Amino acid sequence: MRGKPTLRDVAERAGCSITTVSNILQGRSHLYREDMVHQVMRAAQELGYRPNSIARSLARRRTATIGVVLDPQHARLTHNLYAHDVLDGILAFLEPRDYDIRLITPRTSDPAAVWRRIDNGSIDGVVLIAPVMGSPLLEWRHYSSLPAVAVGSTLPDEYRLSHIDIDNTSAMTMLVEWVIQQGHRAIGYIKGHPLHWSAHQREQAFRRVLDRYGVPIREEWVLQGDYGPESGARAAEQLLRQSELPTVVMAANDDMAIGFLQQCRTLEIAVPERLSVTGFDDSSWAERMGIPLTTVRHDRYQVGYLAAQQLLHQIETGDTHPQRILINGALVVRHSVAPAYALASPATLQPAFSTEGGSKQ
Amino acid sequence: MRGKPTLRDVAERAGCSITTVSNILQGRSHLYREDMVHQVMRAAQELGYRPNSIARSLARRRTATIGVVLDPQHARLTHNLYAHDVLDGILAFLEPRDYDIRLITPRTSDPAAVWRRIDNGSIDGVVLIAPVMGSPLLEWRHYSSLPAVAVGSTLPDEYRLSHIDIDNTSAMTMLVEWVIQQGHRAIGYIKGHPLHWSAHQREQAFRRVLDRYGVPIREEWVLQGDYGPESGARAAEQLLRQSELPTVVMAANDDMAIGFLQQCRTLEIAVPERLSVTGFDDSSWAERMGIPLTTVRHDRYQVGYLAAQQLLHQIETGDTHPQRILINGALVVRHSVAPAYALASPATLQPAFSTEGGSKQ
């Protein structure tokens, strides 16, 4: 026996066939006499035998591995905080079921190449992380028949792809309604990355609520962003040099809100006294900012967990019927929004006041 | 042909043997006549043939996959920000070399079980993420002969395990020296998690520098932390109710510094006017804090990149000689430290002053 012990080695040592060893080691020991079982167990133990999972996968035609694919668009994991929580949820579900994860980060946008990389027999199913518009990942049906679920993108029906996501529309609706209830009527908005469905869904929810409440939308207060903090800062510059300002600016995510806040500090615009700001996502730092951010929290961990569950369901039952699961967010009120009635007019600053949502510094 | 096309299907269609197809598809086409090559290529194309990587791995006895193992101690990826950057670096190196990553998160601390999970033939080598003291991962030699490198822990020599890490000692030395140069002589310290080597290395560097400069160490100002932000807040509480305070508190990482700062805000201790604070790591938010944090930055991405490189070297050459690579950090001076000479005494507060490192707010 050279190299690692194999089934054959164990069989030899136990004086039986490899079938016997295989069966016993897989827990089918009721088929055998007790002393045979013992023999085999001992032999395996003594040799330090460990089944080779590759060979097993080949024979079983199942790998007990699922692929997690990052959209080539945001290939750096670091820059995709979203992925972490989701990954954690996935791991949590998979761990006790003895599934492993294969992390796949395609760098090309050629769908054929991407899918050659993904669907090569090494995984039983795939979780697509936040595919953006035009992503090669969405060409799925043309290239693969693997069970698949997407996560982090609420996809239009025509993709016929199961997906789990936070409910962008309902969460943003809730947040905007709350802001309006605080008395705000002059509301600015920083849009997310135009290739993300979430950006459009959040913006649309924003517009709908304003419409519904009869609040006019001033397009010069609606700025383009890209979900990155710098784009928040740029939006601030663009907005804050206008002659008339909104009383609140709602960013489509926390990162942009942070960039915005930073710029406010530089330009010495007091938040929330002069201008209120909201975020979206409740990223880990939102609470620890100089001005703790009012935002919406959602359970991305849960998203990952459910995604894994859906996927395993698909794998095990073969039921590949596309399903959509949306998870509700929760309003998190901190200190970055002041009630608008405290402001006599956008130009006049009330330096001191204290109510819920006001500054505590 | 039912199911996915195999080599046999392609061979049949091209009218040749599977050896021929295998060779040509692996780029050994110089062995064959040009028209044969064409035939095969076409047949493969038409059938949409994709090599099965599992079968290939079995035959080649190489999987082109490396395992990334998280210490069971910090099983939640989310809570281990360190891992993200490192993972990115690993991915960056592996990607062009057509290696994939298998993410392994053992939940047990039984080394045998852990290693059964890791070393089952499905990977060619393994990166151990930040193994802590007593981690089953460090029992490596007893259970596996896989090429391995550790990352994020500067291990004692006796583990005989290659590892890549930031240079905790030199970085902390640099930071402490800088703080002393700012005139501080009353220095507090918040220790990291006692199971991490880095915590001890950083603390030791701290103590050494103070000794070297003849600065007394006041043990009541040296608090135990665990690298989490809450432990920083607890340390603040413990420290700030003492009658005499240091002029600066150095936290063993940014997270604790943040917790500390938060608590300072609550207790209305002005930073840096009343008390200076330093961090360690330059996490992404350090810059965006209310009081931008003075800290040390190191390139964890680089750590991951080099780790992957080391590992592939081991895999390809079989040279398993343990190596240690330490990466230097860089001082990042922001606004959380004020020069100590601006303070007449810890009790007297100079409200306004401006130098590098001073407040700009």
Next chain:
DNA sequence: ACGCATTTTAGAAGCGTTTCCATAGCAGGC
């Protein structure tokens, strides 16, 4: 037309499992 060196191609033995199916051995019923 023959042998020899070369170029092309194919056969077949793995890789380490799983699993279907067959076969011993052995009671018991007749």
Next chain:
DNA sequence: GCCTGCTATGGAAACGCTTCTAAAATGCGT
């Protein structure tokens, strides 16, 4: 003593590929 029905075990094909080695086909000089 023969068939039946167990239980306990083993043989062998299959999974889809790689690769060593052998064989067929070709070209050349003679």
